[in-house]
Structure formats: C-alpha cells, structure tokens
Amino acid sequence: MSDRKIYADATAALDGLLTDGMTLMSGGFGLCGIPETLIDAVKDAGTTGLTVISNNAGVDGIGLGVLLESKQISTMVSSYVGENKLFAEQYLAGDLDVVFTPQGTLSEQIRAGGAGIPAFYTKTGVGTLVSEGKEVKNFDGEDYVMERGLTADVALVHAYMADKEGNLVFRKTARNFNPMMATAGRITVAEVEHLVEPGEIDPDHIVVPGIFVQRIVHVRNPVKHIEQRTTRPRNQVA
Amino acid sequence: MAWTRDQMAQRAARELEDGFYVNLGIGIPTLVSNFIPDGMEIQLQSENGMLGMGPFPYEGEEDADLINAGKQTVTELPTTSYFSNADSFAMVRGGHINLSILGAMQVAENGDLANWMIPGKMVKGMGGAMDLVAGVKKVIVLMEHTARGEPKLLETCNLPLTGKNVIDMVISDLAVFTFDRSGSAGMKLIELADGVTLEEVQEKTEASFEVAL
Numbered sequence: 418m419s420d421r422k423i424y425a426d427a428t429a430a431l432d433g434l435l436t437d438g439m440t441l442m443s444g445g446f447g448l449c450g451i452p453e454t455l456i457d458a459v460k461d462a463g464t465t466g467l468t469v470i471s472n473n474a475g476v477d478g479i480g481l482g483v484l485l486e487s488k489q490i491s492t493m494v495s496s497y498v499g500e501n502k503l504f505a506e507q508y509l510a511g512d513l514d515v516v517f518t519p520q521g522t523l524s525e526q527i528r529a530g531g532a533g534i535p536a537f538y539t540k541t542g543v544g545t546l547v548s549e550g551k552e553v554k555n556f557d558g559e560d561y562v563m564e565r566g567l568t569a570d571v572a573l574v575h576a577y578m579a580d581k582e583g584n585l586v587f588r589k590t591a592r593n594f595n596p597m598m599a600t601a602g603r604i605t606v607a608e609v610e611h612l613v614e615p616g617e618i619d620p621d622h623i624v625v626p627g628i629f630v631q632r633i634v635h636v637r638n639p640v641k642h643i644e645q646r647t648t649r650p651r652n653q654v655a
Numbered sequence: 656m657a658w659t660r661d662q663m664a665q666r667a668a669r670e671l672e673d674g675f676y677v678n679l680g681i682g683i684p685t686l687v688s689n690f691i692p693d694g695m696e697i698q699l700q701s702e703n704g705m706l707g708m709g710p711f712p713y714e715g716e717e718d719a720d721l722i723n724a725g726k727q728t729v730t731e732l733p734t735t736s737y738f739s740n741a742d743s744f745a746m747v748r749g750g751h752i753n754l755s756i757l758g759a760m761q762v763a764e765n766g767d768l769a770n771w772m773i774p775g776k777m778v779k780g781m782g783g784a785m786d787l788v789a790g791v792k793k794v795i796v797l798m799e800h801t802a803r804g805e806p807k808l809l810e811t812c813n814l815p816l817t818g819k820n821v822i823d824m825v826i827s828d829l830a831v832f833t834f835d836r837s838g839s840a841g842m843k844l845i846e847l848a849d850g851v852t853l854e855e856v857q858e859k860t861e862a863s864f865e866v867a868l
Contacts, residue, residue, distance in 0.1 A: 449726070
C-alpha cells in the first residue's frame, strides 16, 4: 500500500485546501475527540471568514477556541457553546453569527449530507425558534420540520487509529461526530493517534471505511484534555 | 419542608422501571443515578455516544476519551457500548429511550418547556434537549419550584421554547404534577412534599392545575 494518503504534518495535510470564506467541519464533543493539531494548523494558516460546523466551540485557548480568539470564524453552526466565554461575548456583541442547531438535528444533517440526502423531516424543534422559516409538514397526524443535509469543503476529524487505506477506528466517547463528518467533507483530513498497515485492523471493527478519508496525519501521543474531572471516593460502593 | 435535591432525585427514581433505558440531563437529574433501586436494571444513555454509562471514576483513573454529555469523566459497565452521535440520536428521536429527566427554566400548564435560552443574556445553545423532549417516550422535569422568588410553573412560557406540549411530569422541591400530553385533562397536582401545604404551592404556582391529591 502506498503512502498516497499520508502527510508528514498537519500543515502539509492542509496544503492547498484552505481558502478564506470556506466551510469546515470539526469533529469532537467538548474537548473529546477534537482534531486539535489540524485546528492549530488552520490557525497558523490564518484563513479567515470561516464557517465552522462543530457541536461545540472548544474552550478558551483550546480547540476551536483558538480560532475564535484569532477572529478567523465568522459563522458557527453548533448545538452548545456554553463552555466558551469568548464565544458568548463575540455572539452577544454581534461579531459572530451562530446557527444554534439541536444536537440530534446537527448529527443527522451531517449524516444526510455525506449520504446524498438533501433534506429530511424531524419532530425536533417544531413549535420553537428552530422551525421558524422552515417548511413544516404533517405525517400521520404529527408535525415535522424539514432540515437540510450539510456538507463541508473540508472535514477535520480525529480518530484513534487508521490504516494507510484510511480505514478508521475510534476510542470510546471520542467517536461522537467524527464518523459522520468523515463522510460529509468534500475532502476529509484525519488526525490519528496510531497509523498501521492495511490488514492490521480487523475489517469487522472498522467504523469509517477509507473511501471517506482523503488525507491522514499521524499525531503520536496527543495531549488530551478533560473539561470536568469528576471522581467518586474510594470508600463509596458504586 | 421542601424536598432537598437528593430527595427530589429519590422521588424521580420512583418513576424508573426495570429494564428502562434512561437519559439524565445535567444538574439535579444526574443525582437520580444515585437512587436506582437495588436489583433494578437501568441502562443510562449519554447522548454523546454511550449506552450503559457508569459512575464517576476513582481519582487517578479518569480517561479523557470517556465523558458524559455534561463533559464530566465517567466509567464503563459490562453492558457498555459506544456509537456515533447519529446513532445516538436515532435512539433518542426514534422513540427507543423510555425516560428523559431534565431541568427547566419554565414549564407551562399545557406542558410546554423552556430551558435553553434567555434572549440577550444567556445563549448557550440547546444541546440535545430539543431532540430528547421530541423523541423520548416519557419526559420528567426535575426543578426548583421557583427561581429568584418567581414561579417557574406558568400559564405560558415567555422564554424561547425547547418543545411544545412535551412534558409528562414535573417534580419540584415542593410537589409533583402530571400533564396530559395527548388528551385535554391538563395539569394535575398529585403529591405534596412532606410538610408542604397546598396553599404554599398555589401561591408559588402561576399555572392553573387540578388538585388530585
């Protein structure tokens, strides 16, 4: 298997892909499973006017938080941004457009976008701000709102392990949005903790087939962040 | 004497049934997991892609790849499975989860819920709340009865809604109410916390309700 999909570092992996005003998808839930090295490379590239589709906006100084600080993002499409104070400030000051999207709707929009489904109906958000301006249709006596599939120019994902064909596996709750985003980027760039030869991952265990992944960067021993380190006392019966 | 948070959670735990798949929202609802009756099998679903969620880890065993929807570190159980967010919300939206327990800013007498935004002041986003109330079979709100002296059970919500006509039950620190989602029976008071009087509840509730103690 050639190294056709393998890039030496994050900057090389993004070479030729970044243009002002583009749409990016960024995987992760909170700080869990975020493509941090790729995001930092976007920051270094200085690309501006970004529309970023991601469930959250990182925290101040980590993940997408760094792109907010450098004012490279003009629009966020997210379900929850409560952890990021700068986000709230920029939004309330009118410096940042936000499309608040229910987490399930966002998940399905990305899944649909990658799967060639231009629109679908969901009960989520009917009768709320979310459904304003959108088509509402009745099926079997219940109202549903129409939502569009979402795609991105580039999808940045984080995976636990890839083989050189681009087949991906994930680790625990670091999976979250990464599999759907991998399908929905016109180009998908994956930062992976482990890179192996084809055949080393059991085909039954592959979560994202390599067809969806165009570029891979191997980031060994990445720093992982915990937002809320909650524990229980050792003398308590679980 | 109003219920404490633990007592509210304990009361909510009485709504659990053996074999239930349950989603617990952040805040007071997470305490419900401390009161699951002995011998009852409950699978907790975390909408960020985990079923069979365990308790917080021991100190030193926290794993950054293992968190709940509130971004807190948790643990696995033998029944645990992991999946993508799309699959997670297939469970939620597709009606596969038996019970959702979450918090509220306001609840209206028809069962409307507002819990995600205060315009101009607090706009954090709705997260998975709108999907949960739209898709889960039974929705219970666990909340303080008043906020800064103001009632939270209102005739209509004046904050942006999370869902219309979505609540089945409210458990506050003062009382328990049921709502009739599919019919026209309206809001009913079915239980008072120990030592709490009907008068106190009526005084602190703006919504109209039938007394069915």
